[in-house]
Amino acid sequence: MSGNDYLNQVQRAIDFIEDNLNKEILIRKIANEGGMSQWHFQRMFRAITGDTVKEYVRNRRLTFAARMLRSNKNIRILDLALDCQFESQESFSRAFKKYFGITPKKFISSSKDLNMISKLRIDEVYLEHLQKGVTMKPKIIEKDEMKLVGIGVQFIGVFSEGGKDDKVIPQLWGRFKTRISEIKNRVEAHRIGIVDCYPTDSEYESDDNLVYFACVEVNSFCEIPKGMRAMIIPKSKFASFTHNGEPNDIDRTLKYIYGSWLPKSDYKRANGPDFEVLSKDYPKNGEYDYWLPIE
Structure with missing residues (x-):
């Protein structure tokens, strides 16, 4: 398997996450999509991204929610919370404030720019930047x-x-x-x-x-x-x-x-x-x- 083949596996798993942000996502299913064991995928994912799989999924859902709130001020926060797989409006609001520093309700009427994370794109350039200067021959x-x-x-x-x-x-x-x-x-x-x-x-x-x-x-x-x-x-x-x-x-x-x-x-x-x-x-x-x- 070449390096590009491996990177393609990782990207397939990320694409699967992105396509299912409004659904329940099990880590083992994400790993299967990338053709890896659950443990291997979790270890690889954090090594490449710096986040756990759950952190990435939650943060991408919160980014999706923020964009929906910015584009549609009439959206019900409860509906958005449930669509993003949070159990309640309260848990969603707590996570939103912890990540962005502002509640969803206040964000709707504000002009604040948020630090939203984009979908990951894994390639050779990304890895070179990530591990620059680190070498180890097994x-x-x-x-x-x-x-x-x-x-x-x-x-x-x-x-x-x-x-x-x-x-x-x-x-x-x-x-x-x-x-x-x-x-x-x-x-x-x-x-x-x-x-x-x-x-x-x-x-x-x-x-x-x-x-x-x-x-x-x-x-x-x-x-x-x-x-x-x-x-x-x-x-x-x-x-x-x-x-x-x-x-x-x-x-x-x-x-x-x-x-x-x-x-x-x-x-x-x-x-x-x-x-x-x-x-x-x-x-x-x-x-x-x-x-x-x-x-």
Whole structure:
């Protein structure tokens, strides 16, 4: 897949959003329109735009509403609120004022110019401007089938409103470190973090709910400790990026991977979760590698 093909996928997803601003929009449907997994799409979208998908959709709806109010002063605010998928006139007015600094009612009779966001157009020029001066060359590695054992936690990703992975994931690692010695047949000292979506038949199915697994690789699944889960990752190819810096700075690395390197590369993101591969002493010493599945 060429960079232009990838950008076309992203643009198709954005076009789908724009065509459905007055309807309920599920993130998984937007991602499907772009031919991506829900998690991949959310991560890519924020890397490129700086906004979560929900923020972009809400802000575009508010921009649409502002233009309608400016062009038709007789429009009922309640009707407009419901058309923009807000639950009530009150919630719409609060969001409008928070974003534009003025209530819809006052805006109708004012001449104030608002900072309205336009529809995104993703192309090579946009990406060059976004990631100017940032470069990072990955290692392309191939891994045979991996057996993993670890524990998981449900969380809301940072790409959704109310995201809280900065709290629950460190706590998970803290619990996991105290139990690593229970896992038999460990292969090496590296620890692996995996982010994935709940399957569509899961009781936790949601646009926001994700699951994070803290794992180690093993050579067999004998004697899996209580409360832990075994996973098999098929033979895969990865682009491995080494993150140099503090854990809190990883967002900059991810923005480069998803917002610049992947769209410009000759690779396509393959099915399967992203990996965080941590050396035993990280973050005090050692390395943090981010593995992106590719094909």
